[in-house]
Amino acid sequence: MSSMPLPPLDRPRLLVVDEQPANIQALYRTFASDHQVFMATSGRQALELAQERRPDLVLLDLDLPDLDGFEVCTRLQADPATRHIPVVFVTAHNDEAAEARGLALGAVDFIGKPIRPAIVRARVQTHLLLKRQGDVLRDLAFLDGLTGLHNRRAFDERLAAELRHAARDRTPLSLVMIDVDRFKRYNDHYGHLAGDDALRQVAAALRAGMLRPMDLVTRFGGEEFACVLPGTDLPGALAVAERLRAAVAALRMPHPTSEVQPHLSISLGVACTTQVPVLTPQALLAGADAALYQAKSAGRDRVQGFEPAREGAAP
Ligand code: GH3
Ligand code: MG
Numbered sequence: 057m058s059s060m061p062l063p064p065l066d067r068p069r070l071l072v073v074d075e076q077p078a079n080i081q082a083l084y085r086t087f088a089s090d091h092q093v094f095m096a097t098s099g100r101q102a103l104e105l106a107q108e109r110r111p112d113l114v115l116l117d118l119d120l121p122d123l124d125g126f127e128v129c130t131r132l133q134a135d136p137a138t139r140h141i142p143v144v145f146v147t148a149h150n151d152e153a154a155e156a157r158g159l160a161l162g163a164v165d166f167i168g169k170p171i172r173p174a175i176v177r178a179r180v181q182t183h184l185l186l187k188r189q190g191d192v193l194r195d196l197a198f199l200d201g202l203t204g205l206h207n208r209r210a211f212d213e214r215l216a217a218e219l220r221h222a223a224r225d226r227t228p229l230s231l232v233m234i235d236v237d238r239f240k241r242y243n244d245h246y247g248h249l250a251g252d253d254a255l256r257q258v259a260a261a262l263r264a265g266m267l268r269p270m271d272l273v274t275r276f277g278g279e280e281f282a283c284v285l286p287g288t289d290l291p292g293a294l295a296v297a298e299r300l301r302a303a304v305a306a307l308r309m310p311h312p313t314s315e316v317q318p319h320l321s322i323s324l325g326v327a328c329t330t331q332v333p334v335l336t337p338q339a340l341l342a343g344a345d346a347a348l349y350q351a352k353s354a355g356r357d358r359v360q361g362f363e364p365a366r367e368g369a370a371p
Contacts, residue, residue, distance in 0.1 A: 067092050068184045071111035073102040073128065074146070075120055079169070083115055083146070086173040087180070099123030103131055106138050112187050113180060116163075118147040118154065126161055133162045140190060142183045146171060200275040202252060203259035211274040211282055215337045218270075218286045223335050229286050230293030230328040233344040234262065234300065236279040237321045237356040238314040245313045254309055254320060255279060261303045265296070282344075290328040290361055297324040297359040305357070321357035323348060331364050 069092045072083045080095050087093050094109050096102040099120045106114065114132065118125035125145060132138045142164040147154070150168040158166055164183050167176055198210035206214075215231070222229040236242075236258060243251040255275075262273045262281055276282040283300075285293050301324055309320040325348025332339040343362035351360035 068113070069094065069109060069111040070180070071096065071102065071105055071109065071114045073097075073099070073114060073120065073125070074117040076117075079117065079146075079171075082171060082173075083176070086171070086177055097121075099125070099128045102128050106132055106141060107135075110138075111141060113183055114141055114143045115146050115167075115176075115180070116143050118145060118149050118158075126157060129158065129161045129163055140187070140194070142187050144180065144183060146176070203256050203275050205259050205263060205281070206272060206274040208274065208276055211272070211276060211284065212337070214272050214274075215284050215340070218284055219329070219335050219337060219340070221286065222329055227287050228289045228328055228330050229284070229340075230288045230290060230296075230326060231340045231344045232283040232285065232293060232297045232300070233276070233325045233341070233348045234281040234283070234297075234322050235324075235348055235352070237316050237323055237352075238311065239279040241313040242311055242320065245311075257307055257309065258304055258320070258322065261307055262300055265300045265303045267296075271296075288328075290326065290330060293326045293328060294359055294361050297326050300324065301357070301359055316356040323351040323356045324359045325349070325351055325362065326359065327362035331362055 067090060070087055071094045072080050073096045074080045075097050080097070084093050084095065094105050094111060096105050099122045102114070102116070116125045116128060120128070125147070129143045132141060132143060143162065144165040144167060145158045145163050146167045146169060148169040155166045165179055167179060198206055200207040218229055239251065242254060259275065259281070266273050266283070270286045272284045274282050283296070285296060288296065301322055304322045305317070305319060307320065310318065311320045312318065314321070325344045325346065327340050327343030327347060329335055329340065332343055343364070347360045347362040351358050354360065
């Protein structure tokens, strides 16, 4: 997997939380030359900045004017968006009970005041390195090893999250299911390694076809791919799907044993939240799957939109 890019090494982002400006200044001076430092003087401000800025580490005092440090740590841990941010308590309370409580709440370290800059720096560097390694592993768990696209797990998570947004904001969301045509014959003709390579090329073409930053294309499994298109209605999604179909056809990868085309082709099924009675991943998937099945039976190498059965219509 030598082609898997590591995330760029931006300057690490630190959030320093302390009611006393003098303490903040001391930590700022310790880190500002090679870190991005955000500063908060209250618990609520700390939580807001953690959401907005997604720091890589929080240096957190226990004594704050509103929520205490324990409470801030608890709330950071409770939110999936901030759970992975390591919290280091920096505090004058150097009693055993406070330290034990902080660590039990999920803090990674406890540093006593007054701070000794070289020691704080060294410990923070260690926690930042662990955080970065954790980020890379978490990212890998959501990537498909063959194509480098996001995997089924990422698809499930994103679809569930985007459906919640769609319901809340009353915006449409579309799903595109994609299946390579006559791929078994391709493998039989060229061998599995060539088949793998073809899947990589298809994946790259699909990825290049995602033009909006919120659009996601994933390897759903085998020779199936799925796109989540937030904020996209059915006509919009049909247009995206047609663009993807054309992009894969334009690769002109020879497929002499397919009756569909002399080159590798895909079939696509599209369903939109506006078409399903309940906003569940299952309902949307069933719609897109049904459409894909129709695209296959109608001759493959085509896009088919979901056509929900009308109420009262003959079966
Ligand atoms: P259809 O047009 O109806 O979709 O026909 P098909 O041959 O594509 O469908 P079928 O489901 O019969 O076969 C899918 C094939 O995809 C069989 C399987 O070996 C192949 N396949 C699935 N995953 C991979 C993979 O990761 N690498 C390779 N090389 N082949 C794969
Ligand atoms: Mg297939």
